Amino acid sequence: MVTAYTALALHGLADPPVETLPQLAVTGRFQHRQTATYAIVPRRAELSWDDVAVLDGLPVFTPAAAIRDLAAHGGARFTDDLADYFTAIVGAAAGRPDRAAIVAAIAATGVRLDAPSSPLPPLLARKWADTASLRTAQWGLITSAQLQQQGVTRSDHKKLRNARLVVPVANGVMREADRPGEGVLVAAQLAWVAAVRDSTPAQRLAAPRPDCVITGTTAVAIHGLGQPGKGLPQLAITKERRNGSRTTTTARYLGRSTALSWDDVDIVDGLPVFTPAAAIRDLGQDSRGRLVDDLAGYFADIAIAAAGRPDRDAIVAAIAACGARLRTVVCDARAILDRVYRTAGVSDDLLAATIWGGMWQRRFTAERVQHIVATALSAALDTIAGRAGDDLSTVLVQMLERNGQARKCVVPECEWWAVEQDRCYAHAIQRRRERVLLDPAGVDSSTTPTPRRSGHGWWGHLDDDGETIACHECGERFRALTRTHLETHDLTAREYKQRHGIEQRIGLVSTEIRERQQHQVATNPRTSELFRRNPNAPRLTDLPSALLNDQSR
Ligand SMILES: [Zn+2]
Ligand SMILES: [Zn+2]
Incomplete structure (x- = not known):
């Protein structure tokens, strides 16, 4: 059930105070507790629908019930200025039908609504004047810690607030009331002052490091x-x-x-x-x-x-x-x-x-x-x-x-620019798969590479008929050489490729499987953006689905 400040704010009676999460009333012996999205206001009594107004589907306490909740359950935890807050609510409730209930609820809390703006005691006024240069250096901001260093006690803070000299802007930070401000610079100033509350700007700017x-x-x-x-x-x-x-x-x-x-x-x-x-x-x-x-x-x-x-x-x-x-x-x-x-x-x-x-x-x-x-x-x-x-x-x-050194791919009719070995990316990969690696046996294979047997296949050559590839060790054909299969020959994929002269980057899969995998990567919206070579080319996902089915077949 929404209660306290949040409820009163939803009824349009007051602004929610700074840095308070939405407050929910809960029956039971919970401690005051905050989660990321709400603060719990514990109640011993059962919640009752009598006290609830449903606003746009959301159960919210009536103003009077929210005020009772606020006073009974640690209102002081949230603000030490209930009098001001209640004064504002009475003002805002002027034309409402439930005004009498609200005023009665406030009266029952025992909080006295003082006359606004009491003059400062002379000692406090002098201390306040002493902070003037500090406040100027901080763009009208001052922290509780700084005030305390000047001998201003916590109860004096309240007097300063009642005298309408300062307004709270963040936890432990106040701003001169006649210096409102907005915008990125003001927010940044507040952030900087609130970051270190017990030093003056002069001290902080004179430090060896920021x-x-x-x-x-x-x-x-x-x-x-x-x-x-x-x-x-x-x-x-x-x-x-x-x-x-x-x-x-x-x-x-x-x-x-x-x-x-x-x-x-x-x-x-x-x-x-x-x-x-x-x-x-x-x-x-x-x-x-x-x-x-x-x-x-x-x-x-x-x-x-x-x-x-x-x-x-x-x-x-x-x-x-x-x-x-x-x-x-x-x-x-x-x-x-x-x-x-x-x-x-x-x-x-x-x-x-x-x-x-x-x-x-x-x-x-x-x-x-x-x-x-x-x-x-x-x-x-x-x-x-x-x-x-x-x-x-x-x-x-x-x-x-x-x-x-931009050049086009050397493969005829290919319009892509070359990225390696004078070929476009796709053709370079294809060439790598087909290339016969240099024979470590020492034969000068740079002129005309002579094919050499290696196990059941050829050195450096993956026997790929489109659907299956042959295992060099046993000669059997598989759609892919899995780790499990290579283990039967007591080899890892790395060792297998070394032993038969296959480049390490080449996958031990047939063309069919490789193309299916490439298609999956290209059509997966999470990965396709990463692998697109030309942003102007239509995405596979943009193509009509009939065309797509045609391609994958
Ligand atoms: Zn090409
Ligand atoms: Zn095998």
Whole structure:
């Protein structure tokens, strides 16, 4: 049953207080307890349908019952300012038919509704004035710990709140009431202050190393290079052991195994924020794509936004490094180039032929990808920024050619670009299967390889009739040579291939089975995106099913 603050908020009587989970009343001797989605408010008495209003199918306590529940069961645990809260409820209930019941329920709790805004005692007023410079340095924020260091006791906190000087914004953090704020910078400031509550900004900024720094999409947004994205501000912290992340009500902490350094930090209005390049490098740690959905598109937009900035080269280098390092599913370097070159006005056809076509080789090493992406981005950004650059299409073709010596597959009528041994990927695999390996017996087989017997078959040759392959050891034919079968010859697959000159990468399966497996991989929506060579080619799953059945037969 929904109760307490949550119920009152659902009835439209008050805002739910900060950082409280939905509250459910439960009969029984539970402790106060929180799960990920709700907090339990234990009740000894049975719950009764009399006290329940059903709102849109959801059983919610009536306001009066919720107030009783709140007062009876540790209201003080949730807020030490019930008087304020109840005053607001009485105000909001003014025109409601159940107003009398609500007022009676509040009266029964024994909480006195004080007159608002009592003047501060002179001593407290002086202490409050002493914190003025601290509050200015923290953009109007102040923590309970800092107030206590100034000799302000917990009961004094309440007086400050009653005097409408501060409002609570997070656990242990308050903001000056006349300084409301929104937006990514304000959220980041709150996150930074809430991260370390017992030191002053001066102490924290003078430390040899930063304790935590705004990073990720938050830092990029503060630098005006992108959208802040959804979710809490991101803070980088150094964490020795586990490289995980932790979330509080104000921030998402990204644990980093490397020590943070002031070299990477810009101070934005007193707030330490990673430079764009450092924030991008930090996003590159997100190797599972948890922070940004489309990391490649996000990086491309940053690059475009940074076209005219003085630190553009550092940003481009950081993006290229991430694009080369991250797995393609998380961030495809080609997708970064694609978006930037489209913005620079390069045609779809050229992109399909160069970046997405065979000129982009599967076997580019990470350094090559990094170099290509960095150079190509710089060229495109020059054009975007309006600086005279070379013709982009020639740049693109030249760069990929120089780095990859693009050639077409030598197999007649094959239109794919060569990726290895002058063949396209598919034909290179086929050749590998058929090639007779160099004979270790020492015969010079480089000119005309002479076939040599090996067991029941030929050295280096998998006898494949389409449906079955023959075992070199016993001569019998199987659809695949399983481990169980090879064990009868006391061999592992590795040893079998060595013994008969078959390359280790070749599977011991017949063409039929291999094709079926390839078909399964290609039609599986989870894997097909990974193995598509040409994004413009129709996906197998897009084809009419009649055609598909035809192919598999
Ligand atoms: Zn080919
Ligand atoms: Zn056998």
